[in-house]
Amino acid sequence: xxxxxxxxAARHVANMLTKRGHGVGLRVGAKKSGCSGFSYVVxxxxxxxxxxxxxxxxxxxxxxxxxxxxxxxxxxxxxxRTNLLNQGFEFRNPRAKDHCGCGESFSV
Numbered sequence: 001x002x003x004x005x006x007x008x009a010a011r012h013v014a015n016m017l018t019k020r021g022h023g024v025g026l027r028v029g030a031k032k033s034g035c036s037g038f039s040y041v042v043x044x045x046x047x048x049x050x051x052x053x054x055x056x057x058x059x060x061x062x063x064x065x066x067x068x069x070x071x072x073x074x075x076x077x078x079x080x081r082t083n084l085l086n087q088g089f090e091f092r093n094p095r096a097k098d099h100c101g102c103g104e105s106f107s108v
Contacts, residue, residue: 001069003028003075004062004077005057005076005078006057006058006078007058011079012079013025013060016044023046025044025054026062027064028040028068029067030068030071040089040091048063049065051065051066053069072093073095074095075092075094075095078090
């Protein structure tokens with residue numbers, strides 16, 4: 001099982017953690033939401049809990065709780081910039097069977 005960051009995403013997360021001044025990595029999860037069933041939840045990981053799985057990509061830790069790991073196993077997170085105003089994480093999830101039309105939620 002693994003959740004990975006591309007080099008671009010790892011660089012972005014590392015820069016944000018440095019600017020923030022604290023945190024152990026990027027916390028990623030999946031919650032029930034949207035028209036397809038689940039949506040991605042991304043936040044800073046300030047600490048590790050007993051039910052967390054920790055993966056490392058390009059020197060950055062990715063933290064996933066046990067409840068989300070089955071939905072996110074194999075997930076690759078990229079950070080993309082389409083222009084000066086549009087930038088963000090892009091999720092490539094091999095477990096996703098379907099996505100909603102707006103791209104905000106997925107089903108497994």
